[in-house]
Amino acid sequence: MGYCKEEEEEENQAKCLRVHGPIIVGAGPSGLAVSACLKDNGVPSLILERSDCIASSWQERTYDRLKLHLPKQFCELPLFGFPENFPKYPTKHQFISYLKSYATHFSIEPRFIQVVQCAVFDQRSRLWRVQTQDCEYISRWLIVATGENAEPAIPEIPGIERFQGPVVHTSVYKSGSDFKNQRVLVVGCGNSGMEISLDLCRHHATPHMVVRNTVHILPREMFGFSTFGIAMALLKWLPLRLVDKFLLMVTNFTLGNTDRLGLRRPKTGPLELKNATGKTPVLDVGALSHIKSDKIKVMKGVREITKNGAKFMDGQEREFDSIILATGYKSNVPCWLKSSDFFTEEGMPKTPFPNSWKGENGLYTVGFTRKGLLGTSSDAVKIARDIAADQWRRIKDCKNTCDSPYYPTKIAFTKS
Template sequence: MSSKAKRFWTPGPVIVGAGPSGLAAAACLKERGVPSLIIEKESCLASLWKLKIYDHLQLHLPKKFCQLPYVPFPREYPAYPSGQQFITYMEAYANHFEIEPLLGQEVQWAKYDAAMGRWRVKTHEYEFMCRWLIVATGENEVPVLPKIAGISEFRGRLLHTSTYKNGVEFRASKVLVVGCGNSGMEISFDLCKNGAQVSLVVRDKVHILPKKILGRSSFAISVWLLKWFPVDVVDRFLLFCSRLVLGDTKQIGIQRPKMGPLQWKNSVGKTPVLDDGAFAKIKSGEIKVVPGIQKFTAKGAEFVNRTVKEFDSIILATGYRSNVSSWLKEASLFNQKNNNNPQDSYPKNWKGKNGVYSVGFARQGVLGISMDAHKVADDIASQWNSETRHLWLDS
């Protein structure tokens, strides 16, 4: 092949990312008669789910809030599908809409050519020319590795949750989990069930809510109540129920933010933890809560309260971030100051200038993905010229 990339003119949008966001965008466009091309850097669709989730992962929300546009989950799926079931669902979804991503094409840069009135999207093999560009790489693209003093000195096993699979290999070992979000809590619970001695770092304030209230999903109840009551009223109800079900989290070293859980999510972007068993292990002392880390040592960690403990393994449940601004040469939609997320928050997060859009950055889970996909597809369909045809241009 020539050292120069081949140019490919595509009449419809180029979608970057073949996860749930990219699939939803492509499906919504297809339903409106607009063709699209998905490019994906990995060798498979839904790569985050296929390559980086732990074995026992379940969706945090009921399946009706996690389905992609037009296609519900199979009726035989449980209320909270497993990660593997969600992967199977996405594969069937792509087949249903005949979506065939172009795999193994990592975007090097994407920029708008004002003279041409087109986006230029460059991978190592191709340069795609398109009128519209949809960023669907998601908020969880790159693992976040915290900069904590002494982290390189630790001689035990150090890993991020992106490479954690299950707790079997940690049986009878001392494990420190850094991060108390949903992933940190769930992995701590999994480790505990597999016989590990688990300590969980709780550095910041966090809201923990029961996954279910009176047998119903806490999230579903919140969505229903928000139709009738303001956020602060719903927050008070959730905290009242949480105290009844879980008790006072402060007594075991977990402080709640002053804001209610929904206000906290809307203002700060942090999702409340939906407890599925870890909290009982914390109350019983099987999972030890420890404060923030002052520094790592060769054998473990020193905490901010000056205590020092030894660990065989440290698991960083420190989340992910987007990397969009590293390749998207356009500042009106994404920027580094907002952790590579859209500058405007939900519900204005989905559209930028010159035909650039985002799907999956609303911090609203899969439900937000579906809302974004419909908005983006509607906007592009209103501009669509049905006479446009594909054109190859060899450079």
């Protein structure tokens, strides 16, 4: 373990621990990746996790039919690949098993049920003080690994409190079997909204999917290869806008004109839009054919929710049995990270990728690149190397004055 091993009674009395290496907040893929990279560079760390398991978002807040949208080679964490027998697009259960194997392989043991209430940089001691519900942790470094999707984003929809049926966010949706033969309003048309609408169809429900804004829909594969993989390969040789034009040309040929289905495309290309706003294009896994056959009904924006249904911007009014909010997630960093202006009010780094991984005073971030697990892996490697170099310099500077190689083996702090 990377934290000070004090006697149990002393720990309970002080309620304050000095961490030998960085404190990592979050035990999802980002936290695991940076912890493994640190260990590979000889740096211990401590992960604080609010839940009782690793990758709680994957284990507790994903629907049953979920698969990785990208081929497995683009979703591997550093230093440890997927099993060879995994399919091209692993299921959520396979991905969770991979993450558990990853943690076991690198002997990563987070401290669970540690809800970070406040993290603040102490200017006097030049250390980070991280307060949970029952302990304060102190370290030279703080790594924010809670990611872009820490909390469900719940929109304010007029009248939704009047609706008499169930209203659920996709974070609690598991299967369309719970909505069999129902008329379901799905608010949101991203990857989750599309896939849940498809899942509802397969369980004989009638989904009505709200498409408020423009959206890019791309085939998951082109010419038998991953669309994402083709895009990454082309970007090595061609400008981004030219790659966007190629993707849209092939998409229009294979999927047809989606504008006719009520799915208007943005004027900005899919990759350029992703880089500018973080809005991910939808990779179609079958929902579009159900839209074309009218099994998934496309609706314009909701004007208001009624007692038994909804009124829409185009004047239509429909009755529904249930409402599913496929409205995504948001960062929760502003709720607990204090004394830092590195993040925006929305909880994203102000500095864009590829320089969003490092702040000031030993603050680092991983999982905020809007580049998926590829971005996570890239940042984890950079953070580990940077901290390892910093630690080496500190050891060198202190070796003639410190009794121990780096930190004392036992440190007692009292709360200030």
